[in-house]
Structure formats: structure tokens, C-alpha cells
Amino acid sequence: MKSMGRTIFHLSAVFLASALPVFAQAPALQAPATVTAGQSFAIRGSGRGTFYLVGPSHVLKQNVDARQEIAIAGPDVSTSGSYQAILCSSDGCINTTFQVLPAAPNRLSFLLHPSRVPVNTPNAVNGTAIVSDRFHNTVIAPAKVDFRLSLAGEDISSRSVQSVRGIGWFEIGSRPKQGALQVTAALNDTTEPRVIQQVASEACGLRMSATPGPHAVTLQTEPIRDCAGNPLPDGTIVSFTKTDAAGKSTVDTPIKKDKATAKFEVSGPAHISVACGEALGNEISFAGRP
């Protein structure tokens, strides 16, 4: 309630400051047209009264003797945007406006997407960096942002992007080799590292072999890899299916140490197949008891 009253008072002061110059003959305040966020400066004026500085994020009120300059401290103009300075005295109110521009860029907010990506996927990785100053003001002026990409065992590649209205972004395809892809956004001395896990894609060339036992046959796949030669992660499900006179038997078993293993009892002619995701493997037929 108190803050609302204060706001109404401020707005009234702005309104009065806009209207009163028509009637009052007081000299205008003189402020620079633009100032840099966080930098101290002075506003020239005359008279004794109450000074208001109305900005995008806060309002400053102080009693001044404006026969000299009114000093504005840097922290009072840390947010970029349009400001209004108002001086109210017994003769009325006078005002002026000025712009606070962002300071030099020295911060990056960096979003890298996704956190996991299959290898060899075109345009799958995108990064967006937002350039801001030390007060978190988005720096609208173009700034050079470097994106450096490094994968273990590979050369570091980089690309430079000029930010547009505070945003610099890039899009690339994932590499053919799996592993942690480190992407670092850099602006001057500021760096923001992120990591993407490049993971194996679909299984490719899935093959299994059978080892007959007294009552059962043990099936084991060769190391399961994608088409780029990356091993599929352990835990990936591989489905074995046996069809014989007793019906169909299935087992979904996870890959362990690059291979999947299953065991089926075989007592007559049987047909066994293997699949992993969308990849179908070879098939093995038995004429009778192994």
C-alpha cells in the first residue's frame, strides 16, 4: 500500500513535471543524452528542492541544492533503458530524459541443446549465447562470440559469430565418433563451457552365433556397433526370438560389454532371430537337438 502511494506520487510528479514547464519559467535540467550503465555522471540544474530519478528498475529520491551539479552514482544507473530526471522546487518541477546504454559486454548466457545426440545427425546440435554486460543488461551492439568445439582425439574447431541484438547462435551436425563433445562459448576473456554426449546411433550389421550345449543353445552377438563403428552403450536392449513346435520364446536382454547373450532350450527344429531397435540381425536354424 505504501509503495503504491509512492508510485502514485512519482507518477504525479512526472505529470506535473511535464505540465508545469508551460507555466513555470525555471531553467531545464541538463543531462547527457546517453550514459553507460554503471558509470557515475552529473546532471546540471539550478535551484533547491527534491530530485527524482525514475528508471526502468528503480526510483531515486533525494534533496539537492542544484546550484551545482547533481551527482548520480553508478549503481543508480546500472540498468539500461530510458531514465527521467525530475527536480521539484517551490517554483515547480522541471525534468529531462536520457538513455542508459549497456556497458561493455563481459557476460555470456549459453544454452546448448540437446544434452545427448546420436552421432552423424545433421543439424542436431545448436547453441545460443546471449551477450550481456556485468549488470546483466543485454548488449544490443554487435559483439564477436567464438564457439569452440572439441572432442577427445580430434582437433579443436571453432566458429566466430557476430551477435545480432544480443544473440549469437550456431547449428552443426554431430560428429561421427561418440564421446563427450565440449562446446565453449567465448567472449573476450569470458568463457562458458558446456558438454554434449554424442552417443551411438542405431545398430548396424547385427550378427549372432550359437554355441550348442547338452540341453540348450547359448547365443551371443558379436560386438554391437552402429554404422560408424561406435559400440552401442551397455544396457541397450537386444531381443532374441526362438520359434519351434512349442511356440515362440522371446527374451529381451541388455548389452553387456558390447555383447548380448541369451540361452534357449532347444529340443527339436527351431529358428532363432535377433533384433536391436530397428536393426534386424541374422537368423539361425536348428534341425534338431543341438
Place this chain on the structure above:
Amino acid sequence: MRFVLVLLIALLTVGLVAAGWVQSGGMKLRAERTASTPEEAVRALLADIQAHNWDQAYARLDHSNDIQQQDFVREIAGTDGSLRTYSALQSFDVWPVHADASHSTLRVRFNWSSAVGSLDEVRDLSVVRDGNAWKVAWPKPNFANVPLQVLPVNYLRWDVIGRRSDDWGSASVDSPKVRIISMNAVERPDSVVVLGEVENEDTVPAYVNISATLLKQDGSPLAQQDSFDAIAHSLLPKQVSPYRIDFPGVRLNQVKSVRMDAHPLLVPASADPVISVENQNVNKDALGRTVLKGSLVNQSGQIVNIAQVLAAFYDTSGKVIWVSDGYVDDALMPQAPVPFAVDIPPDVATRMHDYHVVVNHYTAPRA
């Protein structure tokens, strides 16, 4: 006068007790506990099972097959945290199949109320004459006897650690990528059913739920449901699960389109246990219904307390035309096969070309 009052109160008390006994089914219970006919013998046995009167129930059995009471109780009441341990016999129906002077066969439909809802079970029970009474020849339970052994278990486990940062873009891990690989909306006599399959395409486990919204001709929502328990929620990488979403009381001609949503979550998971589904084949059950039968074998070393079978049925073009599910009463002991059966609707049975079975499981945390 005082004597008359005491007599009145005593008579009133006796009357109320008698009324309570009749009200609670005492007459029926008494009739069921006399076994002068095969049906009465079965009803009396089931009444004792219902009341957990194990001694009396065991006394009603024909002991010629050397059945032990503890085995009988173990089969009926369940063990090892199985679904049967969370069940109670709610009601039963008995009807004769065959009868002669000394032997009779009766078909019983057990209706169990369980932790996952109402479950039906149909059994044929043999009843034999023993003097003037009839006794139920309960088949001797055949529990798996797995020899003592050490089974190395070294399957993977995924944990999710750390916490999400509040800073924009600073650190996050994407939800698992899952894909609805098929969807089919079919009309049943009393409902519309949306069914299909979902695959975890990612390299990490996913907890998945599927929801469907039926849209009317004007595009507004008609009804929304999710897959509830007709799905294997925890999917390991590349694992596929059928799902079924029921919309009771809706007709297909009310629906213009269906909006599907998959909701994957990143969760800790384990690749253990592995459960194989063996000797699957389509048969008729005792009631003449078409069922998919088989057996589950827990290939791990840990007891699986409750198992659920989900089966997707495909037509000749590979389209999912039905998804059935059923719970298994018994716990899955390591290396011991446990039979299962799921219903197949008659119209699906005639069009079905192939099927795929997935096992959902619940294992109680170890103490």
C-alpha cells in the same frame, strides 16, 4: 415385573444375535459347510478359503495325493510378496462339468480382489466320494525346486545425480527421447480403445506414460485418458512397450481425431532382472476363450514379486490391432518357469497374425 424385564432383554439379545448371524450369511455358510453333494463340498471349501479357515479347508480335501497343508495354504494365500499375498477371494461361481457315482468334476470361477483390481481365475476341481461325504481332490502344488547355487548378477544400473541449476542454460539434461511408433484407435462394444507401441530411442532409461485426447468434430476435446497400467512404464534403451488406453462409453463416430502425447522422464533404473517369455502359443482355455499362453522365467537372482504380461497383437500388415494385459499371481522365483495366460477377444483372434509379449515387473525393496 423385574423378572419379565430381564426375560425380555434376554430374548431381545438372542433375537438380535440370530438376526446378525443370518444377515452375515450364516445360513448360507452352514449349508456350504455340509458336503453331501460334490457342489456343496466345493462351496464349503471355497467358503473356508474365503474366511481364511485354513484348517477346516484342508480338512475338506481328499488327502490321497499326500497334499500338505502348508503347500495348500502357500498356493492359495501366496508367498514371497506375490500378487496373491495382496489378494482375497471376493466371490466364486461353481458349475458341474462331469459327475458319476464316485467322482465329479466342477468348474470354478474364482474372483479375487487384489491390489491391482479384480482378477478372474477358472479351475476345474475334482471331487471324490469318501463314505457319505464328498471331498475335493486338490491337485498337489508343484513348486519349483531350484538347487542352491550362486548366480553372479552384474547388470547395469543408471542413477540420476546432482540437481538442476536455476541459472538459465547453465546445466540441464534432456528428458529421454521416446517415440510412439504406432497408434490405432479401435471400437469395442462398450468403448473406444487407443492402442499401439512406444519405443525408447535414447541411450538412457525412461519412465514413460502415454496420454490420448479424443477430439470432436469441432476440434474440442471429447475425453482424455492415459495408459495407466496397460504399459511397461520403465523402458531401457531401444526397448519397446505396447500401450492401451480405454475410453469407456465413447463411440468412434463421435471422434474426429486423436491427439497423442508421450511423457518421458529421466529416472534411475536397473537392467536387472531379465525375464524371458517362453513357449508362447495361442490356445483355448477351459471356458473356450482364446488365450495367449506361455511361461515366464526370471533369469536373474532376485525374486520378482509381481509380474504383468503385456501382449501386442498384429494383423498381417503389422498393425497393432489389440493389446492385452494380465497379472501373474505367483512371484517369479529365479530360474523357475511360471505360467501365464492373457485373453484375446474373438474378433482379434481371427485377424491376428503375430504377437509380441513384454513383461512388466515389480520387485519389493530388500530390507
